[in-house]
Amino acid sequence: MGYWLNLTLFKMGFWITWALIPIVVEIIPAFVSGIRLLIKTFHRKRPTMPAKMPFISLMVPVYNSEETLFNCIQSIHDSTYPTELVQVILADNQSTDDSFGAFVKAQNKFADMNMQLIHTQRGKASALNTAIYESIGTYIINIDSDGVLEKNALMNMVLQFENDYKVAALTGTILPAKKMIRQKKPWHLKILQYNEYFEYAQAFLSGRTIEARNNQLFTMSGAFSAFRKEALLNTFMYNVDTLGEDTDMTFQIRDKLKRKVAICTSAIFYIEPIPSLDNLYTQRQRWQRGEIEVMHQHTKNISVRNFFNDFLIRRMMIDHTFLFPKMIWLFASIALLFFRYSALMMGMSYVAIYLLYILVSLLNYICVRLLLRDFPDENKFYAHQWWVAFSQPIYNFICSCIRLVGTINGMTEIAAWNSEKFDQEAKGVGSIIRSDFKNLKKRKKE
Template identity: 45%
Template sequence: MFNQVVIQMGFWTAWLVIPAIFELSPAIVAFFRNHFSKISSKQEYHPGRMPQLTVIVPIYNSGDTLYDCLKSIAESNYPKHLISIICANNKSTDNSFEVYKQAQMDFRNVRMQWLEANQGKAKALNTAIYGSTGDYVFTIDSDGTLSKDALLNMAVNFNKHPEVMAQTGTILSNNELIKNSKKHRLLRLEEYYEYAIAFLAGRTVESKDDQIFTMSGAFSAFRRSALMQSRLYNVETVGEDTDMTFQIRYYLKERVMLCPNAIFYVEPISDWDELYVQRQRWQRGEIEVIRTFLSEKLNLKRIWSNFIVRRLLVDHTVAFLKVIWLFAIFVLIPFGYSPILIIMSLLLMYLLYLFIGFLNFTNVMHYLKFDPIERKYFRNHWWVTFMMPIYNLIVSFFRVMGVINTMLKSGKWQTDNFKSEYLAAKKVIKQDLKRGKRTNGKNL
């Protein structure tokens, strides 16, 4: 009996090592590095000339959110006479233009321009880039709002780091909208925690090591000189933000970094279906960009020298393993594994991921010192950490589906939602069962 327990626990222990290597180790590194770094709660104007900025806002049926977005730019603490806003409309069919005109009337201290562009976010951005002026170009989504000092903090960061050609800001779900949620409030809190951890516990370390994989398409900033040397946004991929990051890293051989105290607040996810489609789109964009830039340079021998290899292992291989063993546990009992032992093993897995979650929680709390209000909100919802292992497992499943759909639907840009794919799979299973019954009947 003892030998059987040792053998079975040894089998499960092997799979506990995988998350320990790929998720626990980075969390520990981030914990020690973040807690030995100093975070300034205030950002001062950098000596010398304040640069002129162009803020590009791509618009598609943004009537419900555009006003608040433009208001957040106009009410930022950056000198208003140095801000130009270009609203790049890509074939909206709602009242976005009327909302823009109202904002233009209300915020006369900021220059605003409406620009008609071809359909598609990348095309709209490219059209607006040619019309941009000044030292830096910012791109933000129309369904979110900037923190008051986001533009200033990024501009100061550019001045402090002349070697940096592009920056990404911190993306957080708007907690006011989460508070007012009538449905899916827990899902939205989990997404909020996920974003906070991804940016303030993950990308802070990646930025210090010059290992930013992708800038956020929701909020990024560029030196205009570098942007004009690039190939602009790729209109043939759903991952145009990742493609631009790779252009700067591998074509221009320049550096990309995170500005953690420049926050952009996005609308919380609406439901599980939207999350399913969103994560599949992100996964597809990642694969498309990797194929374009690094398909011939990826090798497991470079796992320690090339952070892209490690990133792909986490996003693909580890995600596959998580999902495979989630379903495998249901067939282990017929093979002689003790149900109690399986439950104990799953509990150990959960506790390990929970430990990783609390390490990340402390990392985020450390970095949010620059924003006491946001820090208090994050701290008050510490209990969400207990839900995150399950949430992350579900997201891993969505990633796996994204990889599979990218391979099976390479020519299709539109991603089906979870309900549509579930119904399609159910239909196929029913047809296979009927076909199997007919075959068995003939054999009999």
């Protein structure tokens, strides 16, 4: 008995402390939030239809969107929202392909649409800012040109505005297109895309719904967001000096204007699934660097003492600070074995934490199923992906590693839309390691 007590409290004490970090910081709060969301989804109120539907403006930033632009415009035209009440502004920020040809094709096909093309400076933020001044709608909605709207998305989003006058801005629900995921492709890419779909469904229909409950939504999606025009015109517009212009706009409305930012779970926008691990690698680094830039600009008086009072401090600690302990575990697992730590107990702690992450995913899975009950086809597709809950912790860990790389690169490189691809950085790291070993061999000879 004394041996096991000594092993547990003294030799394993350090490891147990590290193992408790994800349980206390991530898993327990996720369980509590998931249960609250589960209860709330059973008491959803149906929106009421206003006597008169408002006029809306859709902004679509366009950059080399020749292949996707027509389908995007068609999804606007086929929406259940009255076409005569929709203004569509295509903001072309210096495309080099035949995006204009796609616009002309759509203009001829959908002659009943109020649609115009404007030319703007390079960059998504600049394109959106120019389009804002061209808009005449009560609500301004922006969507990316490489996705398509679910037919009821615009109607559901406007109805949420009309039923809650406290809401100044809304983010829609983003999901990878299930038809494209089902297409024939290598098995490893298919697994990656299924995990991405599962992640998006839980991030929006569970994560952002929980955040929005106390007006703590961290970021609206840049791919599909909506605003009351009067609120948007009271901001400093989209920030052209950051990679996270969508997060910056969220902070402006919530923290500067002290207005409410929410999510419309019933407004779905379909995007293309991630085409490769390289694209995931550059995408998540861009998101991480944009998030850090915005947090640096908007967050002041950062202190661990405010961890339980300020959700932004908690978000920063979880998204950035706790990335490092996660990576430390990889090396600590190996190093601690040389200090006679029990490999069995370390392995069991990893398995226990992994199972807890799976339970969190399954709880969120149930919540998402409830929120998708108005979309039978989507719900059915998501229901068949229950098995992804078992691979999701690994996928999330890979994304955490990429975000950590993004943090490090953000401190050493000038911000750019696309960072180096994974294979390029891997070759660079490999050459540095080989060079270091050569130098060590030379020193030993000397």
